[in-house]
Every structure is written in C-alpha cells, then in structure tokens.
Amino acid sequence: MLEMRPxxxxxxxxxxxxxxxxxxCSFECTFCTTCAEDLDDVCPNCGxxxxxxxxxxxxLHDKFPPSTERKFIPSTGSG
Known part of the structure; x- marks a missing residue:
C-alpha cells in the first residue's frame, strides 16, 4: 500500500x-505538480x-491512514 506522503x-x-x-516515483518520492514539471517528471533522487x-x-483514512512523516528539509541558506 502506498504511504501517501503528506x-x-x-x-x-x-x-x-x-x-x-x-x-x-517507484520509491514513492513525492513532489507537487509544479516541482514535478520543473524536474521534467524525473525523480532527482533515483532518476x-x-x-x-x-x-x-x-x-478510508481511519482504516488505511496516509503517512504523517514529512520529507521536506528546508535549506538553511548557509554554505
């Protein structure tokens, strides 16, 4: 079952x-429409x-809850 990342x-x-x-992608890396378009529909993690x-x-969320674990890591802007 898909994680359905938030x-x-x-x-x-x-x-x-x-x-x-x-x-x-097949590894469930998840992107919004805008980012997917910017990436030319190619996952930057696995290609x-x-x-x-x-x-x-x-x-169905009670029986099959989507993931609540967020994957976005904000850039600190340093470096």
Whole structure:
C-alpha cells in the first residue's frame, strides 16, 4: 500500500492523500505538480519517472491512514 506522503520533498507544499496533484516515483518520492514539471517528471533522487499519485478517499483514512512523516528539509541558506 502506498504511504501517501503528506508533502512535496522539494518545496514542502502540502499534498493531502485525498487530493490530486501529487507525483511519485517507484520509491514513492513525492513532489507537487509544479516541482514535478520543473524536474521534467524525473525523480532527482533515483532518476525514475514521476507519475500521478492516485488519491485515497478520506473515508478510508481511519482504516488505511496516509503517512504523517514529512520529507521536506528546508535549506538553511548557509554554505
């Protein structure tokens, strides 16, 4: 079952599991529409193709909860 990660790991945008607009690779790296377009639909982590992530109906969240672990790490701007 997909983790349904809650955010874009490039910009931190919220990506609720029940809403379209998320893109994933085969390792479930997750990106928003804007970032996926900027990346030419290629995952920067593994080089795999970014595809539309399916949605999960909100009524199923209790039985099959999406992940709450955020992957975005803000840049500190130093260095």
């Amino acid at each position: 955010d874009c790991e490039r910009c931190g945008a919220d990506l609720p599991a029940e809403v379209p607009g998320a893109f994933i 795999g193709e970014l595809m539309d992530r399916p949605t999960r109906a909100k009524k």
